[in-house]
């Protein structure tokens with residue numbers, strides 16, 4: 001991958017911090033020649049045998065993933081600068097804040113608003129999954145609003161994202177099938193279904209303001225997840241439709257192969273409203289006028 005050799009400072013003026021990720025700081029920046037605003041993600045390189053900083057191979061993996069996606073609901077990568085201490089990703093700027101903040105201000109959202117956000121997340125995730133990319137870190141902090149007065153969202157932070165071809169390699173490393181022990185065979189490699197579970201958690205939180213599996217400790221949370229220990233608490237869900245709960249139930253399935261795919265979700269009636277009779281009548285009326 002060709003990285004720019006002239007310095008980032010030559011072309012951009014860095015501004016305020018607007019976020020941070022793994023070993024990274026994100027700052028708003030302005031392109032000197034055009035005045036266009038971007039987000040610059042400064043990723044610290046791991047030097048020598050140190051622990052701090054990201055490994056170059058991880059940074060290159062994130063860049064290569066970002067370079068092969070292009071979708072209105074996914075952050076886009078503009079250019080990359082490589083310096084001695086850090087790699088700088090110049091990304092599209094989204095300045096509407098995290099979905100996480102938006103929810104906490106509003107407690108819980110209406111079903112229409114929640115369904116509209118989830119539909120956009122599904123559209124973005126569909127683009128990733130169609131390109132065999134699994135995000136692996138879908139959470140409200142990694143979903144940002146385009147700007148303060150819009151409800152357009154973008155997925156950001158692909159620091160943990162993987163291309164599924166890597167997984168196939170891993171399965172190849174598992175050795176010759178006939179000699180593999182059952183616990184190794186049933187070890188489910190990370191799959192696209194991993195993202196779908198996360199979408200279930202995000203949906204539950206958008207509708208109720210509460211987290212379905214969260215316990216008092218990380219260990220308790222893990223127990224709740226593996227035991228599928230969740231319910232639709234009446235106080236939180238008495239205004240929520242059966243359809244929304246059915247959408248979530250189809251994602252909280254232990255067996256990844258049985259869990260809803262992104263396509264199942266986009267076709268679920270909670271997301272894809274059934275076209276009502278008037279809409280059908282209007283459409284055929286238009287067709288008659290045209291003929």
Ligand SMILES: Cc1ccnnc1
Pocket residue numbers: 018019020026039075091092093094095144156
């Ligand atoms: C935090 C962030 C990341 C990417 N683009 N804009 C803002």
